[in-house]
Amino acid sequence: MEAENIITTEELTKRFAGFTAVDAISFNVKKGEIFGFLGANGAGKTTAMRMLCGLSKPTSGKATIAGADVYKQTEQIKKSIGYMSQKFSLYEDLTVKENIRFYGGIYGKTNAFIKEKTAFLLHQLNIENEADKLVASLPLGWKQKLAFSVAIFHEPQIVFLDEPTGGVDPVTRREFWNLIYQASERGITIFVTTHYMDEAEYCNRVSIMVDGKIEALDTPRGLKETYNATTMDDVFLQLARKATRADV
Amino acid sequence: MKQFISFVKKEFYHILRDRRTLFILLGMPIVQIIIFGFALTNEVKNAKFAILDQSGDIATRQITDELDASRYFDLASSLKNYEEIEHLFRQGKVKLVVVFPPSFNSDLQHFNSAQIQLVADASDPNTATTLTGYATTIIKDYQLRLLHDKKLPYTINTTARMLYNSQLKGAYSFVPGVMAMVLMLVCTMMTAITIVREKETGTMEIMLVSPIQPLKIIIAKAVPYLLLSIINIASILLLSVFVLDVPIKGNLLLLISEGILFTLTCLSFGLLISSVTESQQTAMFISLVGMFLPTVMLSGFMFPIENMPLPLRIISRAVPAKWFYDIVKSVMIKGLSFQYVAKETIILAGMTVFLLALSIKKFKTRLA
Amino acid sequence: MRTLQFLLQKEFRQIFRDPAILRIIFVMPMMQLLILPWAADYEVKNIKLVVVDHDHSDYSRQFVSKVTASGYFLLNTYTSSYSEASQQIADDKADIAVEIPARFEKDLVKESEAPVFLAVNAVNGVKAVLGAAYLQSIIQDFNNGIRAKWIQMPRLSPEPNIEVVSSNWYNPLMNYKWFMVPGILVVLVTMVGSFLASLNIVKEKEIGTIEQINVTPIKKYHFILGKLIPFWVLGLIILTIGLLISYVAYGIVPAGSFFTIYVFAAAYLLAVLGLGLLVSTFCSTQQQAMLISFFLMMIFILLGGLYTPIESMPTWAQWITRFNPVTYFIHVMRFVILKGSSLADILPQLCIILIFAFVLNSWAVINYRKRA
Numbered sequence: 001m002e003a004e005n006i007i008t009t010e011e012l013t014k015r016f017a018g019f020t021a022v023d024a025i026s027f028n029v030k031k032g033e034i035f036g037f038l039g040a041n042g043a044g045k046t047t048a049m050r051m052l053c054g055l056s057k058p059t060s061g062k063a064t065i066a067g068a069d070v071y072k073q074t075e076q077i078k079k080s081i082g083y084m085s086q087k088f089s090l091y092e093d094l095t096v097k098e099n100i101r102f103y104g105g106i107y108g109k110t111n112a113f114i115k116e117k118t119a120f121l122l123h124q125l126n127i128e129n130e131a132d133k134l135v136a137s138l139p140l141g142w143k144q145k146l147a148f149s150v151a152i153f154h155e156p157q158i159v160f161l162d163e164p165t166g167g168v169d170p171v172t173r174r175e176f177w178n179l180i181y182q183a184s185e186r187g188i189t190i191f192v193t194t195h196y197m198d199e200a201e202y203c204n205r206v207s208i209m210v211d212g213k214i215e216a217l218d219t220p221r222g223l224k225e226t227y228n229a230t231t232m233d234d235v236f237l238q239l240a241r242k243a244t245r246a247d248v
Numbered sequence: 249m250k251q252f253i254s255f256v257k258k259e260f261y262h263i264l265r266d267r268r269t270l271f272i273l274l275g276m277p278i279v280q281i282i283i284f285g286f287a288l289t290n291e292v293k294n295a296k297f298a299i300l301d302q303s304g305d306i307a308t309r310q311i312t313d314e315l316d317a318s319r320y321f322d323l324a325s326s327l328k329n330y331e332e333i334e335h336l337f338r339q340g341k342v343k344l345v346v347v348f349p350p351s352f353n354s355d356l357q358h359f360n361s362a363q364i365q366l367v368a369d370a371s372d373p374n375t376a377t378t379l380t381g382y383a384t385t386i387i388k389d390y391q392l393r394l395l396h397d398k399k400l401p402y403t404i405n406t407t408a409r410m411l412y413n414s415q416l417k418g419a420y421s422f423v424p425g426v427m428a429m430v431l432m433l434v435c436t437m438m439t440a441i442t443i444v445r446e447k448e449t450g451t452m453e454i455m456l457v458s459p460i461q462p463l464k465i466i467i468a469k470a471v472p473y474l475l476l477s478i479i480n481i482a483s484i485l486l487l488s489v490f491v492l493d494v495p496i497k498g499n500l501l502l503l504i505s506e507g508i509l510f511t512l513t514c515l516s517f518g519l520l521i522s523s524v525t526e527s528q529q530t531a532m533f534i535s536l537v538g539m540f541l542p543t544v545m546l547s548g549f550m551f552p553i554e555n556m557p558l559p560l561r562i563i564s565r566a567v568p569a570k571w572f573y574d575i576v577k578s579v580m581i582k583g584l585s586f587q588y589v590a591k592e593t594i595i596l597a598g599m600t601v602f603l604l605a606l607s608i609k610k611f612k613t614r615l616a
Numbered sequence: 617m618r619t620l621q622f623l624l625q626k627e628f629r630q631i632f633r634d635p636a637i638l639r640i641i642f643v644m645p646m647m648q649l650l651i652l653p654w655a656a657d658y659e660v661k662n663i664k665l666v667v668v669d670h671d672h673s674d675y676s677r678q679f680v681s682k683v684t685a686s687g688y689f690l691l692n693t694y695t696s697s698y699s700e701a702s703q704q705i706a707d708d709k710a711d712i713a714v715e716i717p718a719r720f721e722k723d724l725v726k727e728s729e730a731p732v733f734l735a736v737n738a739v740n741g742v743k744a745v746l747g748a749a750y751l752q753s754i755i756q757d758f759n760n761g762i763r764a765k766w767i768q769m770p771r772l773s774p775e776p777n778i779e780v781v782s783s784n785w786y787n788p789l790m791n792y793k794w795f796m797v798p799g800i801l802v803v804l805v806t807m808v809g810s811f812l813a814s815l816n817i818v819k820e821k822e823i824g825t826i827e828q829i830n831v832t833p834i835k836k837y838h839f840i841l842g843k844l845i846p847f848w849v850l851g852l853i854i855l856t857i858g859l860l861i862s863y864v865a866y867g868i869v870p871a872g873s874f875f876t877i878y879v880f881a882a883a884y885l886l887a888v889l890g891l892g893l894l895v896s897t898f899c900s901t902q903q904q905a906m907l908i909s910f911f912l913m914m915i916f917i918l919l920g921g922l923y924t925p926i927e928s929m930p931t932w933a934q935w936i937t938r939f940n941p942v943t944y945f946i947h948v949m950r951f952v953i954l955k956g957s958s959l960a961d962i963l964p965q966l967c968i969i970l971i972f973a974f975v976l977n978s979w980a981v982i983n984y985r986k987r988a
Binding site: 266268269272273275276279280283284286287288292293294295296333337338339340343361362363364365366367368369370371372373374375376377380381383384387388407408409410411412413420421433438441442445527528529530532533537541545546550551552554555556557560574577578581582584588 | 634635636637639643644647648651652654656657659660661662664706707708731732733734735736737738739740744749751752784787788791792795815819898901902903904907908914915918919923924927928929930950954955956957958961
């Protein structure tokens with residue numbers, strides 16, 4: 001039996017003054033999937049993602065996240081998702097532990113839960129010794145991994161990752177993806193945007209956005225077959241060349 | 249050179265794109281000139297006063313009318329007893345109470361001598377002194393009229409001439425001060441903050457690795473603010489001449505060059521702050537405490553320096569704005585030539601060179 | 617409630633870990649309270665004189681010593697000509713030139729009148745007027761003395777004489793610092809409220825953490841309260857430090873009750889925090905926030921009656937002061953600290969401030985959009 005859809009969108013559109021950032025996109029994401037959301041800069045990825053997170057109201061179309069409507073039930077959506085933005089989102093002037101405690105707290109987790117989960121998380125990331133250091137003093141790769149762990153700390157059903165591995169080295173990226181797999185195995189749906197085509201290969205399914213529209217959506221293997229390409233890079237280049245919109 | 253120009257262009261884009269900031273930077277001097285020019289004055293007008301008339305005769309009524317008729321006072325209420333004074337003062341309804349003792353007029357008639365008591369709310373000592381002064385003058389005038397203009401023997405006649413500002417306008421002393429304040433804000437604070445902002449967001453590093461010399465980057469950041477300052481100097485001068493009627497008595501070119509010199513002083517200070525701070529809030533705090541407050545407090549434009557205790561008078565000599573204020577006062581208001589402000593100019597130039605050298609040194613050690 | 621607790625914990629940690637904020641909290645009040653009251657002395661005194669004495673008589677010498685003995689004037693120098701004296705004024709070495717003509721004494725005795733010329737540097741109009749008035753009243757006194765010597769006065773004065781006695785309540789020593797300190801306390805509290813609070817929120821926007829907060833189930837009002845409460849507490853701390861410094865440095869003890877001061881301050885802080893919040897909703901960078909707050913603060917403080925009396929302002933400016941929360945707080949602080957006004961006395965101001973607080977905060981909340 002096929003897994004149920006956790007994200008559904010139908011003709012989802014966002015227009016800014018005289019400019020259609022997201023143009024009637026329709027797709028579904030299944031529970032437990034790792035869904036790659038690709039596109040060139042300015043294709044509308046971040047805008048689409050912000051609508052799905054309830055940060056931005058769609059102009060038209062429908063979308064539900066874990067059964068909640070993006071127009072009316074944004075508060076419910078917020079309880080069931082985690083989010084890691086492009087910009088680094090932890091407080092640099094708080095320690096590792098304080099950041100974890102803060103985010104755990106605002107999702108309404110009990111002190112016992114926070115304590116137990118923090119110990120586990122520190123161990124998992126192997127940063128027990130840094131627990132009381134300011135986040136500002138950590139290397140970028142560690143911060144990214146920590147930010148991801150914090151984003152799924154409250155055990156959300158879905159986690160949205162907006163270019164989570166920008167600017168980190170291949171080894172750290174590898175470790176980062178291991179964390180993603182672990183989360184996925186626990187049943188968390190992963191919705192990730194990225195520029196790295198090798199990362200696209202790690203996803204169960206990949207969509208490619210061009211000029212606000214979804215041009216392709218399939219498994220990485222399926223895409224390569226359709227476009228007769230050997231790598232995801234080729235697939236991406238073939239599609240992205242069609243773009244008419246300027247790089248924003 | 250081409251690279252340098254492209255950097256300067258980039259800085260202009262930053263400023264021009266941010267309409268709100270630009271609007272405030274250009275609007276600031278205009279608002280300040282209007283506030284200082286029209287709203288702020290130590291002169292007291294239409295102050296509310298009350299009388300406690302225990303005599304109620306013709307003389308007391310005449311004096312009350314004289315006070316009420318003057319442009320300094322407005323009669324607010326008439327009291328019955330002493331206790332009411334306290335009540336009125338506490339609510340801030342009046343600033344001065346004139347107390348006529350019983351039998352005021354008969355004393356004046358029979359003994360040629362009578363007493364009036366002025367009770368002032370001295371929680372604002374400035375206003376209190378001024379009001380008692382005005383009231384005393386009005387009462388003395390009344391008394392003089394009782395004399396029927398008899399000419400007294402052995403009289404010293406004094407004639408006073410008001411130099412430089414015969415209409416006694418407040419604007420003459422604050423226009424130079426507003427100029428110092430605005431330039432300080434635009435150059436020191438804004439420059440320091442823009443540079444630190446680039447440090448904070450990390451774009452500074454990107455520029456430092458580009459082939460352009462670091463010093464040029466810094467200068468490129470300062471150029472737009474230099475230009476903004478010149479626009480501000482111009483708007484302040486135009487407003488003072490055409491709106492406040494404060495003429496420029498001295499050489500315009502000299503005045504503008506001195507303005508540019510002071511702008512450079514401020515820019516150097518801004519650069520120094522930016523090279524020793526890492527966060528925008530710290531930069532703002534240092535510019536506020538290190539530059540802005542001393543300018544307002546110790547340059548002599550808000551508060552008279554000669555009244556300050558010795559340590560503050562000494563510190564005021566280290567405040568660049570004090571020298572600039574003196575220069576502008578001399579050139580613009582008094583119409584003096586360069587030789588009169590040569591000393592101040594040299595001091596200001598010396599400060600600029602010192603600040604600039606220090607900031608470049610700090611900047612370089614940071615890179616090394 | 618628990619969410620709020622976590623937000624507050626985070627805010628307080630960040631505040632007390634930030635050296636810039638700590639410096640603002642402790643250095644700013646010290647700087648302002650210890651320096652400003654000393655600097656802000658408007659009293660016209662120490663007026664520098666240059667004397668041109670063409671007469672060199674007993675009277676001219678007596679005249680000069682009478683003037684310098686008054687305490688308002690400092691005799692800077694004698695010059696032999698008026699042009700030299702005006703040079704001194706141009707150089708700012710003298711404020712007033714007194715020219716005593718030749719034959720001053722002889723004319724006064726023989727012709728029964730003699731002139732004295734004053735030239736006053738009027739760049740600062742107020743100082744010029746008051747300085748000249750002081751000098752003229754001293755001349756008047758000197759004149760009366762001479763008259764008394766030449767005319768035998770009858771027992772009862774021949775002309776009617778009204779004696780004016782003045783008494784200065786609340787500040788009999790006419791200490792200017794008593795007047796400035798309550799005003800400075802207001803400035804400090806206002807800075808914390810509007811400046812720091814708006815910068816803090818905008819900083820979260822700038823570094824992007826606000827995005828993260830926005831996708832969490834935190835309610836709007838939780839977030840806003842989480843920001844307001846710490847700065848509300850901070851404002852009261854600054855006020856306490858300020859009151860302490862004014863007691864230690866100037867011996868100022870409020871004549872009214874501390875209760876009244878804190879009740880009003882608490883309400884006032886709500887209003888300025890609302891303002892800070894409102895500013896933050898309009899800005900996306902700290903630079904903007906700082907500049908806008910600075911701009912508003914400058915107008916509010918200058919038009920709040922800190923330096924110059926509101927009664928002297930033109931009608932349009934007085935209208936503005938009615939919409940300026942700073943005006944009310946300065947008024948109340950001076951009244952409670954110097955005059956001992958009670959809560960009942962300042963009730964109207966308190967109501968107005970509460971209206972301010974309500975309007976500004978509602979506006980800010982409406983403006984603060986969690987969703988773009």
